Amino acid sequence: MSTTTTMTLQSKVGVFAGAALLRFILFAAFPSLPDLLTGRVEISTPVTSFKRLQEGLFLYNHNVWPYDGGVFHQAPLLLPLFSLLPDVKTWPIFTAVLYILVDLLSAYALLVIADSGEAGQSKLYTSPRRAKRSSGLLVAAAFLFNPYTLATCIGRSTSVFTNCAILFAIAKALSGSPFNAMVAISFASYLSMYPILLLPPLVLLAYDRQSEKRRIGSAIQFSIKTVLIASVCISLLLTMSFALTGNSWDFLARTYGIQLTLSDLTPNVGLWWYFFIEIFDSFRGFFLAVFWLHLVIYVGGLSIRLRAQPLAVLTILLGIFAVFKPYPSIADTSLFLAMLALYRHLYPIMRYTYVASATMLYATFLGPAFYHLWIYAGSGNANFFYAITLVWSLAQSLFVSDLTFAVLRDEWEVERPEMVGKEIRQI
């Protein structure tokens, strides 16, 4: 018994140390790699770019309002955090250590999530296939050694903080501490805004997994309490930011406002930028609302339909956000893939895993090439890059819809045991 514990402990340490070491090597052996990756549009978006953060940091350290200049659009509380670190030009290693630690923390949260077994057996639903679930270590390793995660870490995109906060929120909700989950999701929402949409399924998850000691029976009472915690936490963070940016609320317009109005049209892997370059000006406001509502609309429906499996709702929503949010990057994809790894027991009933993975690889290789053709070589135009981002989004939405299908089929087979293994047709 004890040997297996030490074995797993050893292998855990091994995986984490290996991931850390790999990142150290990448940081140390290729000093130009971080800056190269930081400049890639696939990794750095206007709201997560490390380069823009440096700009804001410079202004902040020189007592200028950091949003002057219209380059920096990130949450103000990142500034004091990074100004604590030594200058990144002279001591890049400290920044690297911070990012590596955040990645390891995310992996740890994933480990907790996977080991809870929620993916296969929730309070209201037990999957007949749960025996085949993947071990936590495997899930953590898949996240840590995922090239997308690696690139995000080396590119020092600030979305790693958001991802870490989201994963911790889920992990805490699973371990029966709704308060910590709400604090974590508040941090995520504060940093990137969109995670606030994960609140409903997260509250359901926390409700299902309450510890017996401090159980609140009424779902309404529980959700009021948790939403209250989250809103107090977010207001606290916003008030701190208010004080930090010279007692003005203008930072709201420069951070969340940018995401809401998409005023920075720098290309990214998402679907918004090209559309809003082309749309007639008089319809811009309307379609901004449509695109945002498109993100919002899934939350309620999925939470109701998959009420028995809130973790699946969270996973599917993360996938949807990675495709349809205003400034997506491969960091969001890496988070979704990490969550997808939890559902290994459903892989046999997923139908398009091969097509989706092949498409994803295709887009991964052709994306940078087309971007190069457009921007540097000048032998292609914006349509080249937009087309490949469409393919990329297609691959992800294939994964999302396939996972949704698999989750639903799994539920359905519990109801109709005679249909297990039979071919079915989706109408």
Next chain:
Amino acid sequence: MAPGESEPLQAPSDSTPSDSAPATAAAPSPTLPPPEKRSAIKQRSYVVLSFWLVVLLLGVPFWWKTTAIYRADLPLDSMLKWADGKACRPVFPLQISIQADSLQDQEAQNLIRLTQHALDDLNDFSGHHLRLELAPRNAPIPRDDFQTALTIRLKPGTSSSASLNQESAVLDITYPPNHVPSLTSSSSPLASYITNELRATFAEEQSIISYLLSTSSMSTGVRPQGLSPEAAETLSKRTTRSLRYAPTYHLTFSLFTDRGLPNTWDIEAALDEYIRPMLEVLRPIHNFTIDTQVQLYAVPGVQSQVLNKEHLSSFINAAEWPLSPSIGKAPTVNFVIYIGNQTIGLDAETETSQSWMIPQWGTVYLLSQPDTESHVSTATLKQPMLTFGGHLLSLLGTPQSGSLPLRLSTLGRIRSTDLLLRASSTLGSLARLSLALPSISIPRNVADGVSKTMHHLELACADLGGPEGLKHARIAEEEAERAFFEKSMVGQLYFPDEHKIAVYLPLLGPIFVPLVMGLINETKRIIKELKQKALDAKNKKKHIHDGAALDCRVYHPDSFYTEGAAPWKRHAVVFAHPYAPMGGSFDDPLMGIAAEQLRRKGYLLGTFNFRGAGRSAGRTSWTAKPECGDYTSFVGFMAHYLHRLDPFGHRMAEPPSEKTVPPVLMMAGYSYGAMITTQLPPLDQVLEPFSSPDCGSHAAQIRLRAESWAERQTQAVQEARAAMARGQQKASRKTSPTSSSEKSSSPPVAATPAKGKLSPVSGFITPRPAYLLVSPLQGLVTHLATMSLVPSVFARQKPRQEDDAEAKLVRNPTLAVFGDNDIFVPVGKLRAWVGRLSSQPGSQFQGHEIGSAGHFWAEEGVLDAMLDLICDFAGKLYDGN
């Protein structure tokens, strides 16, 4: 206690009997999936609802907010009024003061009166009105202002002569002393002389203003008669030549040469000397900025030595000469001196051989100079500068005749008129535009601009001749232009409605197709459900019900298992329980006691739970109609069960013959159950739907189930009896190994359907009905329980049904037992009811009131009294006939 058998009357809960029921009634077909669960349907409704809530609560307001065209309210009527000239009558009262220091006061007054008369008589243009007044004596010569347009200085002299002062707006008139009118005379040569002079002085201004008014739409009623076509043509030429009004002009003085020389000029000095003084005078009307340039090696557009009229238009080398079109917002006036020896071929049109004016652009002056001269001196520049000055005045639209001060004051008035007209016509265009294009957006600042324009127009109109008038007209014109050329308004012009469809359809279509489809499917389902409900309500009469599973029990009489008990004569009783929401179910103790009494009497007993009671499905209804249906279902079940049940094996031995007396089927009820019993249709109507029901209908299932259960029970009872006969233990009384799963998995397959209907049971004997009502409900409480206080649309139909129901009580043996102390029903009501029913001819209805008994029969001795009555009643029926 008798053996208890529990049997759910199971029927599928789906609302579509046509496709799902056969699957359960016959062998389940593998191709059809089981019906959706209720919870799944509900969940789907919520999902559709959640999507539509987002669309309706967030999407629609956003759509409205972001695509609504903002149309500020414009005062269209008054705008059009301005444009039509109805809002303002342009009037120019001109003050002319007369200084007649040499005359006596009275003489002067008289002179002025006469002159004014003469002027008024001659005046043909009412808007342009000259008013004379006597200046105070020894007043200084007035400065140029708009208050007094002209001052006339009268001086005695030898002959009549008049001369305009070049320095200020003063007309000097000398007169011979004898021309002064006497105090009494009514005409005077001096007066008519002054009149003529004044008319001559203001003739040009008058004609220009009347021309302006006539070309604008404001001309109503002010069309001057005196304007000849030729004069109008000259005036129109002049107006097109002059620049549009602007508060500021840029003057650009350029020296061009096709060689390298001359390369310097004394422009500063020349400007100071010749141009600046004039600009100073013009300052109240315009501001000017000046810049100068020298361009060497500038080749003109035309090279020929003598330029004729055609050449002039292409002389300016617009492609190469750096003549900036305008600096900032203000228009530029160009003055070009070209050094060269070209001359202009003289003809009638051009004024000099050296220069020409380009309308709305400026002037070109050809200056010839020796080739070697490298400097242009002030003296050389004098002539060009004077020419430029004159041209500038005409470019600005100054009248040509009269002294400079007079011309300038006239210019002010002309400009005011012009601006007023322009602003008014812009307002009119804006009003017409907003009327013609209902989809154009009108931002708030346009409305602001319009109201500002109107305000300033009113002010300008009030003081048209004065300096304030010019100022306000200027602001009004500026605001009107700004409002008319508002950028966002113009942008909307190019976005017609067709484009909107092109934008909405491809982008919103993919989102809305699933949303709308989901909504349609949900609505369809709800409509279907409602229809089904309505159908069920209609089928009420046929007693076919919605398949809610009912929980029921059948108690066999003792004689099945024990020798010596009262023999079973195929009689049966069905007992209905009190109101479920108040705790009623087939376990009700009082009902149990009464029913047991009947069973002991040799009746087979059947009890059941109404919907919503005990383990039965559904909810207690408001109308009691579904409960009535439950009762009929169970009666149907019992009738067929009884028919098929054959515990003693008599059936085989002696098939039922015509002579056999039909057994009794007593329908009993306590409290609410009694009320339902009262409402039951007559027995033949109750059993009619079961005689030949559609395959797969609920009635068919009930019948099949009753029959199969009767078979099984027959077997079980016979076995038990056989075992008993073999002297074995009696424990098998508690047979009936009935678990619900077994039941549902063994669907009855008997009675092969013929043409989709079950054939009628051969030899089926309709039992004799009898009714037993314990503590029946009457009056208000019935209405409460059935909600029939509400005026119903079926009110017309109701009396017949109720009559039927009551008639059955009269025609068949009926016993009603009630206490006189019932808390639910006033005993008076019951007495009246009993009286009404029992008094009918041939009535078999009997009512018994038991003294001091309450609704629950808990009082001392009343229960026994009631049971005695029941036993008596049942016993009579048992033995009878």
